[in-house]
Amino acid sequence: MRRLVAPGLSTVLMLGVLLFLGGWQVQRAAWKRAVLAEIAAAEALPAVPMPAMPALFTKVKVEGVLRYDRAGLFGAEGRDIAGRPLVGAQLLVPLERPGMAPLLVLLGWVPAMPTDLTPRSAAVEGYVRAPDVAGMFAAMDDRVGRRFYTLDPTAIAAALGIGTPAPVILVALGPVALPPLPDPAHTLPRPSNNHLSYAITWFGLAAGLVGVFLVYARKVLRS
Numbered sequence: 001m002r003r004l005v006a007p008g009l010s011t012v013l014m015l016g017v018l019l020f021l022g023g024w025q026v027q028r029a030a031w032k033r034a035v036l037a038e039i040a041a042a043e044a045l046p047a048v049p050m051p052a053m054p055a056l057f058t059k060v061k062v063e064g065v066l067r068y069d070r071a072g073l074f075g076a077e078g079r080d081i082a083g084r085p086l087v088g089a090q091l092l093v094p095l096e097r098p099g100m101a102p103l104l105v106l107l108g109w110v111p112a113m114p115t116d117l118t119p120r121s122a123a124v125e126g127y128v129r130a131p132d133v134a135g136m137f138a139a140m141d142d143r144v145g146r147r148f149y150t151l152d153p154t155a156i157a158a159a160l161g162i163g164t165p166a167p168v169i170l171v172a173l174g175p176v177a178l179p180p181l182p183d184p185a186h187t188l189p190r191p192s193n194n195h196l197s198y199a200i201t202w203f204g205l206a207a208g209l210v211g212v213f214l215v216y217a218r219k220v221l222r223s
Helices: 002-044 153-160 195-222
Strands: 059-066 072-081 084-097 100-110 120-129 169-172
Touching: 002 195, 059 100, 072 100, 072 153, 084 153, 100 120, 100 153
Parallel strands: 100 169
Antiparallel strands: 059 084, 059 120, 072 084, 084 100, 120 169
């Protein structure tokens, strides 16, 4: 029996950790379902005039002048267009609003910078996105070429030569675009919910641990 004390204590300790992790993932799964339900509810609502401090993922409608002459490109994204692969990016255009800070707008995917860069009035409907923080391995922005890989409003505004921007980004929403592009986002973003599978994995490891210990204990008791 003494030979089972140390393995038994180790098993109990590890079992507690595995059960805790499994239970935590169950809680995370419930939280993520609530988040997804909130996003679905927000998506079903009509867009509202953009408030001064909008909540993230709020659907808003903003009017102003799209400064295509100050446009840039964000990121890199491949698509299959007319049977051939193309690598494009999101068209990033400042929206000037009377008496308010300019707002950076992601109008949608384009294969290249548009040739018509004339500023024009527009009403844009979309959702509010938080800015990015450059990671250690993020690609370097090409400020001269107006090609950006981190959505940092302050840095982008300085490169585009506009005033102090709003601290959030507007992502345009719309139907699937036919030429002429850009092709906007069609839905609000939805984070994946894999937490239940993670919970099953942790609980499965816990069951396996108990099984291994029982086999070991049976062998020890028979010896």
